[in-house]
Amino acid sequence: MKYLPYVLKHLRRNWMRTLSTVFAMSICIFLFCTLQTVLEAVNWGLQSANASRLVTRHGLSLANMLPLSYKQRIADVEGVRAVAITTWFGGSLPAKKEEQDKVDAGESGPDFSNFFQNFAVEAEPYFAMYPEYQIKPDEKRAFIGDLQGALIGRGLAKKYGWKVGDRFFLESFIPPYRKASGPFEFVVQGIYDVDLVRYPGTDATLMFFHQKYLEEGTGRRVGAGTYAVEIADPSKAATVSKAIDAVFENSDAPTKTETEAAFMAGFVSMAGNLALLLNAIGIAVAFTILLVTANTMSMAVRERRTEIAVLKTLGFSSGLVMTLILGEALVLGGLGGALGLFLSRGAISVLPHVPMIGGLFAQFPSFGLSAAVAALGFAIALFLGLAAGFVPALLAYRARITEMLRQA
Amino acid sequence: MSAEAVRQPAAAPIVDVRNVRKIYRRDAEEIVVLNGINLQVPNGEFMALMGPSGSGKTTLLNLIAGIDRPTSGEVIVAGTDVGRLSESELARWRSHNVGFIFQFYNLIPVLTALENVELPLLLTSLSKKERRERALTALKVVGLADRAGHYPRQLSGGQEQRVAIARAIVADPAVLVADEPTGDLDAKSAEEILALMESLNCDFGKTIVMVTHDPRAAEKAHTQKHLEKGVLKA
Numbered sequence: 001m002k003y004l005p006y007v008l009k010h011l012r013r014n015w016m017r018t019l020s021t022v023f024a025m026s027i028c029i030f031l032f033c034t035l036q037t038v039l040e041a042v043n044w045g046l047q048s049a050n051a052s053r054l055v056t057r058h059g060l061s062l063a064n065m066l067p068l069s070y071k072q073r074i075a076d077v078e079g080v081r082a083v084a085i086t087t088w089f090g091g092s093l094p095a096k097k098e099e100q101d102k103v104d105a106g107e108s109g110p111d112f113s114n115f116f117q118n119f120a121v122e123a124e125p126y127f128a129m130y131p132e133y134q135i136k137p138d139e140k141r142a143f144i145g146d147l148q149g150a151l152i153g154r155g156l157a158k159k160y161g162w163k164v165g166d167r168f169f170l171e172s173f174i175p176p177y178r179k180a181s182g183p184f185e186f187v188v189q190g191i192y193d194v195d196l197v198r199y200p201g202t203d204a205t206l207m208f209f210h211q212k213y214l215e216e217g218t219g220r221r222v223g224a225g226t227y228a229v230e231i232a233d234p235s236k237a238a239t240v241s242k243a244i245d246a247v248f249e250n251s252d253a254p255t256k257t258e259t260e261a262a263f264m265a266g267f268v269s270m271a272g273n274l275a276l277l278l279n280a281i282g283i284a285v286a287f288t289i290l291l292v293t294a295n296t297m298s299m300a301v302r303e304r305r306t307e308i309a310v311l312k313t314l315g316f317s318s319g320l321v322m323t324l325i326l327g328e329a330l331v332l333g334g335l336g337g338a339l340g341l342f343l344s345r346g347a348i349s350v351l352p353h354v355p356m357i358g359g360l361f362a363q364f365p366s367f368g369l370s371a372a373v374a375a376l377g378f379a380i381a382l383f384l385g386l387a388a389g390f391v392p393a394l395l396a397y398r399a400r401i402t403e404m405l406r407q408a
Numbered sequence: 409m410s411a412e413a414v415r416q417p418a419a420a421p422i423v424d425v426r427n428v429r430k431i432y433r434r435d436a437e438e439i440v441v442l443n444g445i446n447l448q449v450p451n452g453e454f455m456a457l458m459g460p461s462g463s464g465k466t467t468l469l470n471l472i473a474g475i476d477r478p479t480s481g482e483v484i485v486a487g488t489d490v491g492r493l494s495e496s497e498l499a500r501w502r503s504h505n506v507g508f509i510f511q512f513y514n515l516i517p518v519l520t521a522l523e524n525v526e527l528p529l530l531l532t533s534l535s536k537k538e539r540r541e542r543a544l545t546a547l548k549v550v551g552l553a554d555r556a557g558h559y560p561r562q563l564s565g566g567q568e569q570r571v572a573i574a575r576a577i578v579a580d581p582a583v584l585v586a587d588e589p590t591g592d593l594d595a596k597s598a599e600e601i602l603a604l605m606e607s608l609n610c611d612f613g614k615t616i617v618m619v620t621h622d623p624r625a626a627e628k629a630h631t632q633k634h635l636e637k638g639v640l641k642a
Contacts, residue, residue, distance in 0.1 A: 309514075312499065314508070314531075315504070315531050316499065319496070
């Protein structure tokens with residue numbers, strides 16, 4: 001510890017260089033932690049997948065609907081216990097009161113800054129196979145009995161201040177799900193709770209309404225977005241999936257059936273391999289910062305050749321000189337890491353409130369900088385500092401006093 | 409430190425250079441810098457090493473200070489054959505036995521005068537308070553206690569060299585070696601530095617080996633030795 005003031009004084013020698021290096025390091029850690037937090041939030045959602053549930057969708061893409069007639073044929077496949085239609089609605093709230101009036105007058109489109117996930121489902125079979133959505137019996141009855149009824153998560157109710165009996169409007173950005181007369185009107189009939197200990201990853205910010213309301217509202221049989229399929233034996237998921245797809249193999253609308261976990265993971269990767277993309281960005285940035293910091297440390301050591309020679313002349317061993325230089329690099333890494341964590345924490349707390357994209361992050365109930373990501377980010381900063389300082393420190397270790405004094 | 413490296417014969421000179429050769433190799437070429445040097449410096453001596461550029465003065469000084477090793481021969485300082493010590497042993501030995509005064513002072517610019525003087529004491533087990541007290545005492549000896557908080561850039565050349573001398577004496581070494589200590593100073597400052605070195609020798613009994621080109625500086629020493637082409641002249 002007695003050498004720490006000496007190390008810190010050297011970092012103050014060239015403020016601009018030290019600050020720019022610390023800032024560069026902090027950008028690296030900021031990016032790493034923020035991207036990892038996004039990835040962690042996405043992966044957290046995948047934990048809610050249940051091994052006894054399959055998802056059947058159109059074989060071409062999620063944008064294609066499946067015929068409603070498929071429901072019975074899927075139910076007839078051996079090993080299938082229950083089937084429920086699930087259609088992603090893609091509805092958004094109008095943002096303000098005046099916008100709401102325009103919506104009422106049919107003048108305004110959806111506002112995506114207030115977007116949340118909403119699904120049209122076949123309520124009774126669907127909630128029978130999703131015990132993680134905990135609904136009070138009277139509210140469940142009221143929801144099932146009201147065609148305009150909506151069941152919302154506690155997180156969503158909290159966000160918008162909704163309670164049972166409140167009304168709101170949604171309009172989908174998917175043209176087939178839009179009504180000529182204006183947005184769909186809903187009445188909150190129930191608020192579901194989640195038990196994250198029993199069912200980790202369960203999203204408390206969803207909204208469900210009746211598939212029948214969607215069909216009647218649009219005046220046509222819109223088809224099913226996906227079928228949620230409950231199977232009797234989770235160990236036979238692959239066999240049952242194959243059997244379902246085989247039924248529709250030669251039809252106009254072939255299916256693709258997979259486990260819920262695979263479906264959710266595939267959904268996440270629709271925008272590309274997210275994990276690979278984010279990790280590649282992180283590695284590229286980290287490598288760049290490693291070079292920047294290594295350059296800074298090399299310059300700092302080159303400028304101080306005489307001082308290193310003096311230290312050695314005074315009796316500082318080569319090992320101690322090397323330790324002091326590594327200490328400087330470690331402090332640089334530590335400062336950059338701390339600043340990066342601070343920036344990342346700020347950005348992560350702000351992201352859910354950013355217009356247009358905020359909703360994307362707000363849907364993750366646990367969106368925040370975790371201790372594990374923060375610790376990993378800080379460790380990476382320290383490692384980058386050490387790695388950057390290693391070569392200059394080694395050169396200082398090996399340098400001979402007389403040669404350094406001659407070069408001065 | 410190996411037992412073989414330590415020799416303590418009675419009344420031995422504090423610096424004993426025996427038949428030392430120093431050869432540098434540049435590719436296939438061999439450059440003989442010191443050729444069969446024998447030199448004894450008694451304890452409490454103030455010796456000036458003189459000679460033209462390239463004669464090997466600084467190389468000999470570096471060998472005495474333990475920052476370089478002879479190609480052959482022995483360099484025994486304060487009873488230790490420095491050529492036999494490992495790198496880490498040599499570093500520890502230097503911190504206890506040698507104070508080095510450079511031509512260009514070589515103070516650490518980000519440290520104050522007091523912190524510069526305190527540097528060698530970081531290698532000891534002294535407490536921070538004790539280190540500060542000893543560093544301040546050394547600054548008092550060189551007459552710069554009132555400049556303890558000043559950075560090198562805030563000091564004149566003469567003052568910087570005095571701080572460097574304080575740094576050289578703060579660990580109470582057996583030998584002070586000085587490489588052209590007045591070479592970068594004006595006449596007045598040079599005079600002050602030489603007076604200070606005389607005082608360290610006379611009043612504090614420090615053994616000093618000084619390399620210089622300056623005959624006036626050499627006059628202050630008790631003995632003068634001349635090197636020419638790597639050979640010591642009488």
